[in-house]
Amino acid sequence: MLHLRAICPAERTDEVLAALTQHPGVTHVVVLRGAAVEPAGDVVEADVAREATDTVVASLCALDVDRDGGVTLEQIDTALSDAADRAEEKAPGEAADAVVWEELLARTGEESRLNATFLSFLAIACLLAAVGVVTNSPITIVGAMVVGPEFGPLAAIAVGLVLRRWDLVRRAATALAVGFPVAMAITAVAAFAGSFTDLFDRGMVLAAHEVDFVFQVGPFSLIVALLAGAAGMLSMTSAKSAALVGVFISVTTVPAAGFAAVAAVLAEWDICLQSVAQLAVNLVGIVAAAALVLALRNRRGQPRDLGRPLANG
Incomplete structure (x- = not known):
């Protein structure tokens, strides 16, 4: 899986949360209101199945989060979580076959x-x-x-x-x-x-x-x-x-x-x-x-x- 962190303007946080929570390949969603200083805004974090990453990042870019805030991705080496296992099972495709184009x-x-x-x-x-x-x-x-x-x-x-x-x-x-x-x-x-x-x-x-x-x-x-x-x-x-x-x-x-x-x-x-x-x-x-x-x-x-x-x- 990949760990995603998004910094977004406060007025767009609800849309970002909706985009993340509605995707079956996303789990461990966390929001920190007002935590970002530069650029100012909210911080939203989530763990994303590799095969779902491209779609999730595309939805955030459609909200201009990459322009008005930022999106970062990090590889997760170990995740001990039933929720993470379910997200990987529900995500379409296989992790080894997925191409994360932005990465x-x-x-x-x-x-x-x-x-x-x-x-x-x-x-x-x-x-x-x-x-x-x-x-x-x-x-x-x-x-x-x-x-x-x-x-x-x-x-x-x-x-x-x-x-x-x-x-x-x-x-x-x-x-x-x-x-x-x-x-x-x-x-x-x-x-x-x-x-x-x-x-x-x-x-x-x-x-x-x-x-x-x-x-x-x-x-x-x-x-x-x-x-x-x-x-x-x-x-x-x-x-x-x-x-x-x-x-x-x-x-x-x-x-x-x-x-x-x-x-x-x-x-x-x-x-x-x-x-x-x-x-x-x-x-x-x-x-x-x-x-x-x-x-x-x-x-x-x-x-x-x-x-x-x-x-x-």
Whole structure:
């Protein structure tokens, strides 16, 4: 279940209470008159079955609570309550299949921002991938896959395409378009320094056959990217985040970027171009599959304001 808190003007509280109490998927409704200071108003709290959340949030947005007050949602890990059990039983659908669109928008919107943290993680991941390449270490390559933060913007692009949220698409595309070149440039500088100081040489890289899969682009590259994109979006929309780890270590986005940087420093342009192609195939495949999965999910009950720009966008 999700815990919902709404701040609303006092004159609209009765309507908010009616919207909540009339839905069978809502329970534990509490009202605190005059408790809100900024914005001023009443505070209404309730626990909502996940599969009912979209409809409930839509009804509150129809009352302009999101504009004149605010609506927040929090995940409830444990609820010991017969009333909560009844609400989940009466709510239509299954919790695992429910998409909370506002939650998905907020999550992907946050993870798609181009900031110092995103650039740092991407650069570190590319550097790890480069170390894996020059040391012929698949384990280090896997570590780079896990560290890489690129799935957030890729998922955001998919969400933006399906919901026609072009502000989200632009933000996420900018993060990727700036992030990967910057991370690859940093990796190239580090690789040049390593080559110049004899930390590794061309022979070491060309003999690293255990990591050749990173740049060997082919039909299975696209197949794996499509499967990973589908699994990743299912994980995000069903709140089964543990599956995302499997997504991270199944695609070669960051490793391909790191290999391309190392190959460019060594003037191995054929490997460099193949690595870039591998990167492109994975990026496109993940977005395509994620968007397809999202388009096939049930979109009934979306809040009417899903089309408005993100804050600070």
